Amino acid sequence: MSLKFSDKDSVTALLRCSPLFGLLADDVLLDMLSHFRRETWKHGRCIASSENEQRFHVILSG
Amino acid sequence: MKPESPFYADSLQCLKASSLFNQLDTAALAGILKRGRRETWKHRRLLPMEEIWQRFHILLSGRVRLSRCNPESGRMITLFLHGSGDGFCLFSLLDGQPHDVMLEPLDDVTLLSMPMYEARQWIEEHPDFNRTLLPYIGQQMSTLANLAADLALHDTETRLARLILRHIDETSSAHIEPTLINDLSHESLAEMIGSVRVVVNRQLQHWKQEGIVDAHRGYLMVEKLNELAQRAERRLVSLPDNVPVIPTQ
Numbered sequence: 001m002s003l004k005f006s007d008k009d010s011v012t013a014l015l016r017c018s019p020l021f022g023l024l025a026d027d028v029l030l031d032m033l034s035h036f037r038r039e040t041w042k043h044g045r046c047i048a049s050s051e052n053e054q055r056f057h058v059i060l061s062g
Numbered sequence: 063m064k065p066e067s068p069f070y071a072d073s074l075q076c077l078k079a080s081s082l083f084n085q086l087d088t089a090a091l092a093g094i095l096k097r098g099r100r101e102t103w104k105h106r107r108l109l110p111m112e113e114i115w116q117r118f119h120i121l122l123s124g125r126v127r128l129s130r131c132n133p134e135s136g137r138m139i140t141l142f143l144h145g146s147g148d149g150f151c152l153f154s155l156l157d158g159q160p161h162d163v164m165l166e167p168l169d170d171v172t173l174l175s176m177p178m179y180e181a182r183q184w185i186e187e188h189p190d191f192n193r194t195l196l197p198y199i200g201q202q203m204s205t206l207a208n209l210a211a212d213l214a215l216h217d218t219e220t221r222l223a224r225l226i227l228r229h230i231d232e233t234s235s236a237h238i239e240p241t242l243i244n245d246l247s248h249e250s251l252a253e254m255i256g257s258v259r260v261v262v263n264r265q266l267q268h269w270k271q272e273g274i275v276d277a278h279r280g281y282l283m284v285e286k287l288n289e290l291a292q293r294a295e296r297r298l299v300s301l302p303d304n305v306p307v308i309p310t311q
Contacts (some may be wrong), residue, residue, distance in 0.1 A: 005038070005060040006038065008030075008033060009059060011033060011038075012014060012026070012029055012030070012033065015029055015033075015058070016029070018058075021058075036058070038060075041062075053061060063095045063096065063098055063099060063100055063174070064096075065092075065095075065170060065264060067100070067244045069100050069172075070095060070223070072122070073095055073098075073100065073122055073174060074088075074091055074092075076122045076123070076146060076147060077094065077120070077147075078091065078229065079090045079146075079147060080120070080146070080147025080148070080268070081147060081194075081198070082120075082147060082148065082149055082195070082198050083120075083147070083194075083195060085190075085191075085193070085194050086188070086191065090188055090191070093128055093184060093187070093188075094120070094172070094174070094176075094184065096147055097176045097177045097180045097181075097184060098174035098175060099174070099175055099176070100122075100172065100174060101172070101173045101175055102170065102171065102172050102173075103124075103126075103171050103173065104167065104170055104171070105157060105167055105168065105169055105170050105171075106166065106167065107166075107167055108166075109118075109164075109165040109166070109167075111163070111164070111165065112160070112162060114151065114165055115151055115154040115159075115160045115161065115178075116154075116178055116269075117151065117175040117176060117177055117178060117207075118149065118150075118151055118152075118154075118155050118175065118176055118177075118178055118181035119120060119149065119150050119151055119173050119174070119175045120147070120148070120149050120173060120174040120175075121144055121145065121147065121148050121149075121150070121171060121172075121173055122146060122171075122172040122173055122174060122289075123146050123169075123171060123172045124141060124145075124146070124148075124167060124168070124169035124170060124171030124172065125144065125145050125167070125168040125169050125171065125238075125242060126143075126144045126150065126165060126166065126167050126168065127140050127142065127143045127144070127166050127168055127169060127250075128140070128141050128142040128144070128150065128163045128164070128165055129141055129163065129253065130162060130163060130164065131164055131165050138164075139209075139251045139253060139254075139256055140250070140253045140254040141163060141206065141209070142202065142205065143168075143242055143243065143254065145241070145242050149198075150165075151178075152199060152202060154178060155178055155181055155182065156199070158178065168246070168250070188204075202263045205288055207235065208224075208228075212224055212255065213255075213256045216295070217262045218255065218257045218261055218262075219265055220293065220294055220295055221255040221256070221257070222251070222255055222257070222262060222265055222266075222297075223294035224292035224294045225243070225251070225254055225255050225288050226243070226275075226282070226284060227291065227294050229241050229242055229243045229244075230284060230287075232287070237283060237284070237285060238283070238287060239282070239283050239284075240282055240284065243282070244281070244282045244283075245275070245280045245281065245282075246280075246282075247259075247280070248262045248263045248266065248278075249262075266282075269290075272286075272289070273285055273286060273289075274286045274290055274293070277288070
């Protein structure tokens with residue numbers, strides 16, 4: 001399993017470069033991250049919208 | 063618009079009836095009316111986009127379509143068809159950029175319009191409005207996604223059936239008149255599904271012979287909703303889960 005973006009600092013650094021989240025203050029970013037969980041999806045995995053639509057996703061890599 | 067305007071009461075009533083604005087209290091609606099000016103656009107009037115995109119518009123009556131055209135082939139695709147209570151130039155409201163669309167009133171229409179910066183300022187002053195605005199924008203994005211998927215994945219019959227279903231109340235009984243599109247020409251219907259007049263005309267005549275719709279010039283009525291849903295390859299919200307919808311061959 002990839003350890004990329006497995007720590008809070010690297011995720012925060014990535015989001016600071018994001019056009020969507022880059023303008024948020026650090027405390028807002030950290031608060032936002034506290035509501036998220038990290039997931040990994042395998043290449044080629046088919047994800048049903050019914051499984052997906054109840055959660056908001058931010059792509060860290062891929 | 064000033065409260066003394068003879069159009070003020072009607073405009074306020076229209077905002078109260080709009081799904082986009084009906085959660086707002088009267089004071090907030092008064093703020094919109096104060097910033098807005100009332101406009102009337104004639105049916106088929108050509109609208110200069112360089113002026114239009116700098117203002118946010120709320121339709122009070124009539125219909126406006128937003129479309130794109132290939133100037134070489136003359137082919138047109140309708141991206142949005144807006145009716146009373148709808149707001150438009152939403153993308154420019156969000157990103158402050160002009161967008162490559164043509165605006166055409168399909169009726170004589172009345173609108174409220176206000177400069178984009180004032181619309182943004184009003185939204186900043188009324189953050190609760192985002193609870194309604196964001197789902198509304200989501201619906202608009204979903205409309206575009208449905209259009210793109212239909213164009214890429216389905217034949218003309220399916221696309222036409224889906225277009226009609228999107229404009230009717232599926233929980234109603236038989237003999238349903240679609241809203242917004244019921245009196246459009248076959249050419250205008252074709253431009254909503256990426257087809258041409260003769261194909262839409264032939265399809266409607268075919269369905270008419272099968273008793274699925276009743277259609278003639280400027281008139282469209284759905285007679286057999288379940289049949290139309292089968293042509294759309296989808297399930298009606300009112301059908302129980304164990305009723306299969308069989309795609310046509």
